Amino acid sequence: MGQKLTPGDSRSNLYNPQLGMTLIVKTVTRWVKGFIFLFGVYIVLYGHLTPGGGFAGGVIIAGAFILLTLAFGKEAALERMSKTVASEFDSLGALMFLMLAWLGLYFGGPFFVNFIQRNLPGKRFHLFSAGNIPLCNIAIGIKVGTSLFMVFIILSVLRVVVKKGERRMVQMKRRGE
Amino acid sequence: MIYALCLVLFMVGLYGVVTKKNTVKIVIGIIIMEYAVNLFLVLLGYRKDGVAPIIDEGTSVLKFSQLAVDPLPQALVLTAIVIGLGVIALMVAICIRLYERYGTFDITEMRRLKG
């Protein structure tokens, strides 16, 4: 019964020793990945009150995906976020950040003015107290998380195809020239 | 004194960039240089027995300004690290591509361009 498992699916992958790392790593990753992601989101959202912020949180979010890639192979990670989706999110994050800056102009201040804080100051040291800085953090978090993931995936796709024998051939050919 | 040590670290990186023949080692040299500068920037804001520059409900602004370390260099370092990350990712990608094309990491064997 049950649906057919494709080779890229992490459920089939879990007990397949050919793909990814050992069973221990895979099991731990399955438990931990959600928490890492959640922790990243927390760091992004509370960036204006505690240490952290968009970049640090984004790196942690990307870390969750990179852990998946390492444990299950890149198919499992790409199944959750494909390259095109990641690229769209990458641009989206940057555009969101720019839009926030433009909205400052729209609300009659200079570029990058904190227009929410101007109108709704909020209570100090509470979650909604810094105007649009948390929104900026979210934008940066999306941007950094997806682009770091992209960098990792692209670098692992670029894996060198030259094998040892070919390399020797290349060197011999060069010496012959 | 400790600033001079940063400069020494910077020179170590520069030495690596200038003398090594392996592309990956050159990249590592550049990373060392960047981190030496980052370390220097963080040290500029350091103050003995200072606290982290995060204000919370208990502390007054005056007391905070007397105790905390300078937060601006930390912001600068964060920016510099992000930029460094981008540059290094590009460098590593180009190193891998070069290895694909030439089958070696040795820059003395990459001699298509003369001069």
Next chain:
Amino acid sequence: MNVIPLFVAIPLAAAFFIPMVSQKFRWVPDLLGNLTAFALLVMAVSVIGKKDVYIMGGWAPPIGINLVLDGLSVLMLITISLVGFTATLFSIRYMEQYTSKLRYYSLFLLMMGGMNGVALSGDMFNIFVFLEIASVASYALVGFGCEHEELEASFKYLVLGSVASTLILLGVAVIYGSLGSLNMAHVSRLIVEQGMNKALYFSLTLLVMGFSLKAALVPFHAWLPDAHPSAPAPISAMLSGVLIKVLGVYALLRISFNVFGMSPLLANILIWLGTISMVVGGLLALGQWDYKRLLAYSSISQVGYVVLAVGIGGAVVSRGDSMTVAGLAIGGGLFHLINHAAFKSLLFLSSGAIVYSTGTRDLRKMGGLKDRMPLTSGAANIGAFSISGIPPFNGFWSKLVIIIAAVQARYYWLALTAVLISVITLAYYLKLQRHAFFGPASENNRDVREVPLSMCIPMVLLAVLCVGMGLLLLPGPRAEILQPAVDALTMGMKYATVILGR
């Protein structure tokens, strides 16, 4: 609504918007890239003659970040957007040879945004950030073809560029450590009040080294002859035409004239750097047989002219001699800078057209292209005449002004050297013309045809500019464009007064 932040925001927004929409529509990158470049050109023309300080986010200087628009920035913005517009127009057809146009336009616009940011920024650290944005985009664009030569050149450029950026960052850090401020106006005010100390001299050395590396002045020029020829032709035009000037020369001028203040020592360093690059670049260009490599060496030589002229102006300013001579020298340098942007990008675009048609960059394999490609060869000949200083064209006027200024400032040997190098320039461009356009047609150029219209238009546009830009020396246009830029430099320390308002 104020237009200044849009110079940075529009190219960045377009750069991030292009990859989002062009997965489905293939014509979007071309359209958006050209539209953005055209919008930037219109905006740059609209700010001619204006002066403004824009405060970001409502935090006044010296605490906040500010953008400064003065005469020199306006000059730079016009140059960037003009060359950028012609290069994007040229790339519509030229970049068909490569895959992934959307990445190309994305990186191109990032580079333009970074350069605009450098030209506008009033903050040391922001100059570093924008410089890195522009540099990273240009590293990727040099290696865009992903072939042996491109990757090798890109790696060389990357390593030297990163060393330069690290030096600049260290210099900025030393300034912060010693003065506690990064706002350029505030720093210059503090330097006037406290005087120079050893740490500031160290920082000045680091900054001059870093920016000279970016400008490829001669002891630091090793990357340029590889990187500029290896890039796709529109990118070569951008790199040689504006990138080395904005990241290198402009930043060097800003730092030396407006932040640290001109001193005789600094002026001498600039004069020496300029003279050496002028001579060495010119002599090395003589022996080249690769079309684009010859142009790259000639870029080093011509940037040497700019730095030499500005150095002479700085020496006169720091001696306290007559301001008219200083203004003449600096004006000549800046005029040569924009002229060089016009004719060097024209020549690089023509090299791209020739590569597009004949598939070779080797001068020995060309010949007789005059009849086959009349428009391209006509434009390239105009470019070659103006760069070597033949009278009616713009290069003659700027070189003339530089030489007159050198004589008036009593640097007779430098004036003589500049004349001699001008003759050498003429020599190697005659060689280029003779081998590429005149002479017998070679075997493999039998069925070469003229490039498509969208590649001809930018070349013709730049050729018309090369003929007409001599008019900038007339009193009217000069007071609008050149004179504010010269004033921004000669007034030196008044820069701080304008921004801080006291």
